[in-house]
Amino acid sequence: MLAAVPPPVTVRVPAKINLHLAVGPLRSDGYHELVTVFHAVSLFDEVSVEVSDAPGIEVHGEGVSEVPADETNLAWRAVQLLAERADRDPDVRLVLRKGIPVAGGMAGGSADAAAALVGLSALWKLDLGRDELSVLAAELGSDVTFALYGGTAVGTGRGEQIVPVLSRHTQHWVIALHRGGLATPQVFRELDRLRGDNGPTERPVEPVLEALGGGDPRQLALSLGNDLQAAAVSMAPELRRTLRAGVGAGALAGLVSGSGPTCAFLCSDAEAAMDVAAELAGVGVCRTVRVAHGPVPGARVVDQHEPP
Ligand code: C5P
Incomplete structure (x- = not known):
């Protein structure tokens, strides 16, 4: 009997701003040591992931001409990384709908990568929690981990070490x-x-x-x-x-x-x-x-x- 094809999954992911960004010295790995306060705001990208025999990525919305629609896109790298870890082929199609400004300092590319991790993990029923996904997120980029959690959080290291912050009001x-x-x-x-x-x-x-x-x-x-x-x-x-x-x-x-x-x-x-x-x-x-x-x-x- 053929296995049923799982239904597509759509993930919504927010942009971030930094309420505080203290940049420390340049490290030997080319990154700067940071202390930052991330704050997720209500501008969103939507990322859909579905099983496909034509794997790849497509991008829609404002500023798409500046977003790579190939394997260099960080969201596709997220798919490849999770596929490797799950020991599966990345036989999926990823559709990005951009609502976060491109190259604007709001971590839109990192947000898409976080959404791809969450979406693919749900599509493949991998049952990975946010803490497990955050290990992969940190490998992909400094801002990807925060996009998994959202809210308001202190980021340290190169930005990938996240501790949530109590923030009382909108x-x-x-x-x-x-x-x-x-x-x-x-x-x-x-x-x-x-x-x-x-x-x-x-x-x-x-x-x-x-x-x-x-x-x-x-x-x-x-x-x-x-x-x-x-x-x-x-x-x-x-x-x-x-x-x-x-x-x-x-x-x-x-x-x-x-x-x-x-x-x-x-x-x-x-x-x-x-x-x-x-x-x-x-x-x-x-x-x-x-x-x-x-x-x-x-x-x-x-x-x-x-x-x-
Ligand atoms: O981690 P991510 O790929 O988003 O970082 C992009 C670039 O920003 C890095 O290659 C580096 O030049 C710079 N960066 C940095 N220190 C950080 C985060 C990013 O110098 N903590």
Whole structure:
């Protein structure tokens, strides 16, 4: 008797911003030691995985021309890694629907890889928990582990060691997207260049954690900070105007998300975020704006239809 083909699985996975990003010294493996606070926000990619006799990957949505639709895509590498570990052929088709800005510093590629791990593990009924998948996630990239968990979390090491953080309230954000992306390795290199012989400056994480525990966005606004911001602004000086415009439009604070060029603006509530988004969209300092909230959960199966 032929084995029944399992139904396709669809996974939804969020973008991240970094509420805090303290970049330490360059390590001998080419990565920088980090202390960061990841925060998952409500911009999502959807990743579907199904058994196929034409294995491969296809990509839909905004910015797809910049996303590799071949075996170099990190999501496909996730499929190959899990297939190897499960000792199976990667005879699946992966469909990415992009809602997370491409090359924007919001870890969209890492999110897709996390979603591929969750989706394939469900499709093949491997019964792997998030903690088991996180071992594979860490092999794939620094931000992949966080995308499995979502929420708000402290990341250490090169970003792959995750500890969840108590964050009491939903925070409201305006996300400003720019034309073109910034390549993460170049932004880290620019930071090293700007630092020269001076080592990293102190950026303690405690104030952010306290503000998250209290839940007051005004307190949180005072403690946001990203070491990569100076490097991103040095490479894309127009970001200075965007950051000023967001605060001018009424945001409590703004910062570059990860390695940029996306900027995130914290607002006092959902209504304020709508107002800031409308005003910022009219100033002409970015390609488009989105409203988002966080924290939201990490990669989750949203659809796994059993055949009737
Ligand atoms: O781990 P991931 O592939 O996302 O990292 C992309 C690049 O970003 C790395 O090759 C490295 O140049 C830089 N990076 C870094 N330190 C980190 C994370 C990333 O220098 N902690």
